[in-house]
Amino acid sequence: MGQITLVDVQKSFGPVHIIKGADLDISDGSFVVFVGPSGCGKTTLLRLIAGLEDVSGGKILIDGKNVVDTPPAKRGLSMVFQSYALYPHMSVRGNIGFGLKMAGLAKDEINRKVEAAAATLNLTPYLDRKPRELSGGQRQRVAIGRAIVREPKAFLFDEPLSNLDAALRVQMRLEVTRLQKQLGTTAIYVTHDQVEAMTMADKIVVLNGGKIEQYGSPLELYERPNNLFVAGFIGSPKMNFVTGEHAQQQGAITIGVRPEHLKIERGGTTGWPGTISVAEHLGSDTFLYVDGGPLGMLTARYIGELSLNPGDKVSLTPEPNRIHRFDGSGNAIRA
Amino acid sequence: MARMATTQKVVVSTIGAWLAGFLIFFPILWMVLASFKTELEAFAIPPSFLFFHWTTENYATVQERSDYLHHAMNSIIIAGGSTLIALLIAIPAAWSMAFSPTKRTKDILLWMLSTKMMPPVGVLVPIYLIYKTFGLLDSRIGLVFILCLGNLPIVIWMLFTYFKEIPRDILEAARMDGATIGRELVYVLTPMAIPGLASTMLLNLILAWNEAFWTLNLSTSYAAPLTTFIASYSSPEGLFWAKLSSASTLAIAPILVLGWFSQKQLVRGLTFGAVK
Numbered sequence: 001m002g003q004i005t006l007v008d009v010q011k012s013f014g015p016v017h018i019i020k021g022a023d024l025d026i027s028d029g030s031f032v033v034f035v036g037p038s039g040c041g042k043t044t045l046l047r048l049i050a051g052l053e054d055v056s057g058g059k060i061l062i063d064g065k066n067v068v069d070t071p072p073a074k075r076g077l078s079m080v081f082q083s084y085a086l087y088p089h090m091s092v093r094g095n096i097g098f099g100l101k102m103a104g105l106a107k108d109e110i111n112r113k114v115e116a117a118a119a120t121l122n123l124t125p126y127l128d129r130k131p132r133e134l135s136g137g138q139r140q141r142v143a144i145g146r147a148i149v150r151e152p153k154a155f156l157f158d159e160p161l162s163n164l165d166a167a168l169r170v171q172m173r174l175e176v177t178r179l180q181k182q183l184g185t186t187a188i189y190v191t192h193d194q195v196e197a198m199t200m201a202d203k204i205v206v207l208n209g210g211k212i213e214q215y216g217s218p219l220e221l222y223e224r225p226n227n228l229f230v231a232g233f234i235g236s237p238k239m240n241f242v243t244g245e246h247a248q249q250q251g252a253i254t255i256g257v258r259p260e261h262l263k264i265e266r267g268g269t270t271g272w273p274g275t276i277s278v279a280e281h282l283g284s285d286t287f288l289y290v291d292g293g294p295l296g297m298l299t300a301r302y303i304g305e306l307s308l309n310p311g312d313k314v315s316l317t318p319e320p321n322r323i324h325r326f327d328g329s330g331n332a333i334r335a
Numbered sequence: 336m337a338r339m340a341t342t343q344k345v346v347v348s349t350i351g352a353w354l355a356g357f358l359i360f361f362p363i364l365w366m367v368l369a370s371f372k373t374e375l376e377a378f379a380i381p382p383s384f385l386f387f388h389w390t391t392e393n394y395a396t397v398q399e400r401s402d403y404l405h406h407a408m409n410s411i412i413i414a415g416g417s418t419l420i421a422l423l424i425a426i427p428a429a430w431s432m433a434f435s436p437t438k439r440t441k442d443i444l445l446w447m448l449s450t451k452m453m454p455p456v457g458v459l460v461p462i463y464l465i466y467k468t469f470g471l472l473d474s475r476i477g478l479v480f481i482l483c484l485g486n487l488p489i490v491i492w493m494l495f496t497y498f499k500e501i502p503r504d505i506l507e508a509a510r511m512d513g514a515t516i517g518r519e520l521v522y523v524l525t526p527m528a529i530p531g532l533a534s535t536m537l538l539n540l541i542l543a544w545n546e547a548f549w550t551l552n553l554s555t556s557y558a559a560p561l562t563t564f565i566a567s568y569s570s571p572e573g574l575f576w577a578k579l580s581s582a583s584t585l586a587i588a589p590i591l592v593l594g595w596f597s598q599k600q601l602v603r604g605l606t607f608g609a610v611k
Contacts, residue, residue: 052507073513085504089526098522099512146512 001063002153002186003028004049009058011044018044020210021058026154026188026203031180034190035197036207036233042190043158045207049188050156051075062153073102078147079156082163084139086131092118092142093127099150117149120179137168144176154186161196173200194234198222206230228330231256237287237299239324246272246295252325252333259301261322264288264314271317274298276310290314363587370394370581377576393581401564403585410560410586412475413550414543417482418536424483425490426532432491433498434506444495447488455485455548466553475558478550482543490539497531537597544590561586 004026011019018041026032034042047053049060051072059066067075078099086095097114105113118124121141131139140160147155157176161169177200180187191197197204198218206213206221206229214226218234225231231239239256247255265271274290277297286306290298300316308314325333368384369377376387397403432440462481463472471477501524509523547562554563565586568579 050511052510072507072510073515077511079508079511081504081508083502083504085502085508087505087509087523087527098509098514102513102518146508150512 001028003061003063004154004186004188005059005061005064006045006049007059007061009045009048009060010056011041011048011053012056018210019048022212024205024212024215026186028186029184030202031177031187031189031200032203032205033197033201034188034205034207035192035194036213038192040207041210042192042205042207046156046158046188046190050077050079076153077156078150078152078154079158080140080143080147080160082159084131084143084163086139086142086146088131091128091130092123092134092145095131095142096123096145096149099146103150113149114145117145120148121145136164137172140164140172144179148179148183148185152185154188155180157187157189159190159192162191162193169196176200195236198234204234206233208233224332224334225256225324226332228254228256228326231324231326231332237301240298242272242295242298244294247325250323250325253328254326254330255318256324256326257318257322259287259299260303261319262298262300263317263319264300264302264306264308265317266308267313268315268317271315272298273313273315276308276312276314279308279310281305288314290316292316366580367584369577370584372577372580374575374577377580393577394585397568397578397582397585401567401582403564403582406559406561406564407585407589409475409554409558410544410562410589413478413482413558413560414540416475416479417486417543418539420479420483421487421490421539422532422536425487425494425535429491429494429498433495433501434503444492447491451488459552463552471553473554473556473558478554478558478560481549481553482546485546485549486539486542489542490535493535493538494528494531497528497535500531501527534597537593541590541594 004024006022006024009019009022010017022045034045036042044053048055051067051070055068058068060068062075062077087098090098093111093114096117097110100110100113115124115127118127121144123138123141123145126134126138126142131142134142140163143160160176161172164172173196176189189196189200201218203215203217204221205215208229214221214230216224221230221234225234228241232241235258237259239258240262241254241256243254247253263271272292272295274292274295276288277291278289280287280289283305284303286302286304286308288300288302288306288308290300292298298316300314327333370393371389371391372383372387373390373392376383432444466472466477471480505523505527506519509519514522544560545562547566550560550562551566554560556563565579565582568575568582
C-alpha cells in the first residue's frame with residue numbers, strides 16, 4: 001500500500017513561506033507529477049514527504065498514519081535524486097543492496113533481490129563496477145535500482161532525468177513509466193518539464209509560489225485549467241491570452257486560446273488579423289508567430305505543412321468551443 | 336623549426352627546474368654531509384664537498400651525550416597525541432559546521448583562523464606562568480595540549496573543506512535507504528572522508544613534529560622532543576657544527592621518510608581539498 005495524504009502542509013524557512021498550506025490526496029499505485037516553475041516549492045514538498053525536511057505545520061499521512069515525526073528511514077519511501085547520489089565507494093551491487101543491508105536482510109537474500117533488480121534495469125554486466133565507471137544513463141538506472149529493490153510504499157523522484165541528454169531522457173521517461181506500471185507502486189515525480197508531466201502522470205499537481213494551483217489528470221488540466229497560471233503553464237507552445245474588447249465580447253476579462261485551436265486563413269478578414277513575424281516549419285507542424293497589432297503576439301499551430309512566410313498577412317479565428325474565459329483575478333469562468 | 340624551439344624550451348626548463356630543486360635541497364644535503372665530517376672539517380675553509388674523512392663518530396657521540404631515542408619518543412608522543420586529540424575535537428566541529436551551518440558559521444571559522452595570525456610570543460609569558468602554576472612545564476601532557484590547541488584551527492579548517500565536498504544528497508540517500516545516523520557515519524561518511532582525514536592527520540603530524548617555539552620554551556629535558564635535542568647543540572661554549580648536523584639529520588629523518596611516502600596525500604592536504 002502507498003496512499004499518501006497531505007493535510008494543510010506548511011513549510012517556512014525563517015520568515016519565508018515556501019509551502020503555504022498544501023492539501024493533496026494521492027491514491028495507491030498512482031503516478032503523480034509535481035510540476036511548476038523553479039522556486040515554486042515542488043522539490044520542498046517532495047522533501048517534506050520524504051522527511052528530509054520537517055514540516056512547519058499540517059499533517060502527512062502515509063496509509064493513514066501521520067508521519068511528520070517519523071524519520072525518513074522509517075517512512076518506507078525511497079527516493080531517486082537529481083544528482084543520482086550514488087555511494088562513490090561502493091560497487092553497483094553495494095549501492096543497490098545498501099538499503100536491504102540496513103534493513104538487516106541475509107546476504108544471499110540481498111544478492112538475490114539485487115540481481116533481480118539489476119536484471120530488470122539491464123545492469124547485470126555492471127554489478128561489480130564503481131559508479132564512476134558508468135555513464136550518466138547507467139548511473140541513473142542504478143539510482144532507480146536502489147529505489148525499487150526495497151519494495152517501498154512509494155517512489156519519490158526529484159527531477160531524475162534532468163542531467164541526461166535529450167534522447168536518453170525520452171527513453172528513460174518511457175522506462176520509468178513502464179516500470180512504475182509494472183510494479184504498481186505509488187510514485188511522486190518532480191519536474192519542471194511540462195512535457196514530462198503530461199506524458200508520465202496519472203495526475204498532475206501544478207504548483208506556483210508555494211500553492212497548489214490545480215490537481216488533476218493531464219487532459220483535465222489541458223482542457224479545463226482553473227486559472228491563468230495553469231492555462232499558461234500546461235501546453236506547448238503556450239496558450240495565447242487576449243484582453244480587452246475581444247474578451248469582453250465573451251463576458252470575460254481575459255480569454256485564452258491554445259495555438260492549435262486557432263484556424264489560420266491566408267489574408268482572411270473574419271478573425272483576428274495579423275502579420276507573420278516568424279514561421280517555423282517542422283514538416284509535421286507549422287508554428288506561426290503572428291504580430292496581432294493591438295492583440296499582441298499570437299502563436300498559431302497548424303498540423304502539417306503550411307507554406308506561409310514572414311510578412312504574409314493572415315487572420316486567426318479561435319474555435320468557439322475552445323475559448324477559455326478568465327475573470328479579473330485570473331480564475332476560470334465556467335459556463 | 337617550431338618543434339625544435341619547444342624541445343629546447345623543455346630541455347631548458349627541465350634543467351632550470353632541477354637546478355632550482357637542487358638549490359632548495361642543498362642546505363639539507365650540506366647538513367647531512369656535515370654530519371659525517373669531523374668537527375674541524377665541518378667548518379674548514381674552503382669547505383670540502385665529498386672528499387673528506389667520512390666518520391660516524393658524531394652520531395655515536397650524540398646518542399651518548401643526549402639520548403636520541405628518548406627525545407624521538409617524546410616527539411612521537413607529542414606530535415601523535417596532539418594530532419589525535421585535535422582530530423577528536425575537530426571532526427565533530429567541522430562536521431556540524433559543514434552539514435548544519437548556521438548564520439554564524441562563517442564568523443566562527445574566520446575567528447578560529449584569526450588566532451593563527453597572532454604571534455605566539457605574545458602569549459608566551461601568560462602561558463608560561465599558567466604552566467608553571469599547574470606544574471605543566473617540561474611535561475608531555477603540557478606540550479600535547481599546547482600543540483593541539485595551536486593546530487586546531489588549521490585542522491578544523493581542512494576537515495571543514497573536505498566535509499563540504501561530500502554531497503549532501505549522498506547522506507540523504509543513505510537516510511532514505513534506512514540508515515540511522517550511526518550507520519550513515521560508519522558506512523557512508525567515513526569511507527568518503529578517509530582521504531581528507533588522512534591528509535589532515537599527516538599535515539598536522541608534520542606541523543607538530545616541527546613545532547619549535549613552544550617545545551623549546553616549555554620543555555627542558557624530561558618531555559623535550561627532538562627540537563630541543565637539536566637546540567641543545569648550540570650552546571654557550573660554541574657551536575658544534577658536525578654534532579649539530581648529525582642531531583638535526585636524526586631529527587628530521589623520520590618525518591622526511593613519512594613525507595616521502597605520503598607526498599600525494601600531502602599535496603592534497605596543502606591545497607586544503609581544493610584539488611580533487
